[in-house]
Structure formats: structure tokens, C-alpha cells
Amino acid sequence: MSKITSVFNKKIITNFLFFTAILVLLFVPSAKAFLIKGLMKIGLFKPAATEKQMDKSINLSSVKFRNSKGVVVDLGSLKGKVVFINFWATWCPPCLAEMPSVNKLYEQFKNNPNVLFLLVDADSDFEKSQKYMDKKKYELPVYAVASAIPDVLFKGSLPTTAVLDTAGDMVYHGEGAANYADKKFIEFIEKLITLKK
Template sequence: MNPKTKKIVFNSIFVVIILLLLWPTSRAYFQQGLMRIGLFKPSLEKPTKSESEAFIATDHNISFKNDQGEIVQMADLKGKVVFINFWATWCPPCIAEMPSIATLYERLKDNKDVVFLIVEIEGESEKANTFMKGKQLNLPVYYPNSAIPKEWLGGSIPTTLIINKKGVIETKHEGLADYSRKEVSDFIIELTKK
């Protein structure tokens, strides 16, 4: 191959890679591929005591609302393990991890001790529903009905919390993660037994 052809091929490959990384949908597929090979494992470590126990969910008036207008008060979920994912339709890492959350949800949806709140932070119900239908995801989508505590959402999405039966944060993960992993469902099931 002559030097001019090599340069054209190299530049073409470079442009394709840049486009894949910059185009939101392509970036989500790229991130999903990285998740499949074992990257982006969620942190299942308990936050520091001051972070987790300083803010007990059931002691505050935190609520979420779904498309049917039903309001879920966190205080009413005492005695349940709650998986909360904060996301937005414009967020490529949120889009990339959503199928893994759907897998986890399907695995645990019949467990009466586990509640899933997939919270679209912008309150964009039309966009959220279009996204879920387009991706063929059957997840319980909610929207903020009160202020979201800074202990839960510090500004980075996606952010995922797993809250124990007493309303204490068991784990908090900011950024993309693969929630379809067996250790995540095992972690949640173990919390239902405590």
C-alpha cells in the first residue's frame, strides 16, 4: 500500500472513531460493548457512615410520581429494599446502562421486598416514554415530586442508590455501571433478608 493510501485509510478510521465517540447513540453502543467485556462494574461498597446514615430516606418527605399520577413516598417504602436510578434521556451513559437495569428489574420484579424507581430527573415524561418504548424496556419510570437530596444526587448522572429496609443508603454509584451482573442481584436479595 502506498503512503498516500495509508494516510487516507488512517484518516478515515480516525474520523469514524471520533464520530462513534461523539454521536450519543453510538457512544451508548460503544459503552454497552465495554460493559459486556467486564468494565463498568458497579460499586457495591457501603458509603462512609457519615454519608449513608446521616440521611435516612424514611425521615424526609421525598416523593416521586409516575405517569399515572401515583405518588410514591419514600417513608412508605420502609421495610423494602429500594433501587433508585437517576437518569435523563439525553445522557449517553444513562442510555448505555439502561438495558442492564432492565435485566436486573426482570430478575427481581416479582420480589415483594424490592422496589425499583427509575427516576428521569428532568420530568420529561413524553421523552422518557418514547425512549422506553423505542428501546423496548419495561421499567417503572418516575419523576421527582419533591427535591432530590444532595446526598442522593450530587449533580452527576447516572447515579444509582440501593437503600436498605431501614432507609439507609447501602451503596451509591455515580456513572455508568452494569447492573445485570449476578453480584448486584445477589447483593439486593441479601439485603431483603436483613
């Protein structure tokens, strides 16, 4: 085999491997999630952890979510608590990438009665969601939408995360994957707990 043929074959193999990797990232959700998770570990995808008051005329008190047991939670009845709401789906790579950080945040606050987590499955498929949580050994509480959801809370982009303060005002809203186990975000939640309005 000539030197030119050998170089040509190496180029073909390299190109094939490159395009295969691109296709895997495009079409295999777990591969894409793995890549995003890696980028989170090196410091990308940090949420903007500053209290930002949204438009106070937005009334979220009639927004409802239902868990797999049929229990309905109304955001209006949660005043006095910090509420972390995350819209996600099992087929969404960025959702899967941020889920370990969401779980770490949950583990930090799960025993605090002043903090409530609502992991809202965009597909409302409790069985599929619970299988995912069980497989990953997460205890995150899964909910489904049980009322109309205003665009200011969720426009359809996954993942979307919102945080409500103890007065029921939305003080954080983010679309796309983020590392919610980031120290500054944990401090942000701790600050919200102590700020009684």
C-alpha cells in the first residue's frame, strides 16, 4: 500500500468517526446530556443567581400542578415558601444534563419546610418520569400541569426553571440547562428563605 493510499484511508476513517460523533450528539439524548453535563462541570451553564423582581401584576395564584397520587398544588396556597419549579421531559437532553444538579439542590433543601420543589413533566407521563427518577435514584417530586400556565412562567422551552419567593413573586426565570448545585444559586435560595415578605 502506498503512502498516499494510507493517508487517504486515515482521512476517510477520521471523517467517518467525526460525522458519527456528530450524529450521535444530534440524535442520542443521553450522549448530548453527557456532553452538557461535562460542560457544567467546567463552569459553564451557571444560573444568574440574583433576586430579580418580575412584574408584580402577574398573578400565579391560580396555577395548579398535580402529582401522581392526584394531589393538586395551587401556587396561590404556597405563600410563605420558596418554590422551585422546573419544567422538563425525559427525552430532553438539556433537562437530563441539569437533573443531577437539580437533585443536589433538592437534597440540600428537602427537609426544609419552607422550600418546595415541583418537577413538572412536560409530557404528563408519570410512569415514564418515575422510571427515570428511580433509575437515577432521585427522590425529586414529579408533577403534571393541572391548569392553564401563563407564558411568563413557561413558554414551551425545555428545560425552564422558575423560583418564587415567599410572597409568591417570581424572582428567577431561566430557560435552558443550568447548574443549580452552584454555590451562588444555593446561597440565593438560602437568602430567599430568610427574606419573609
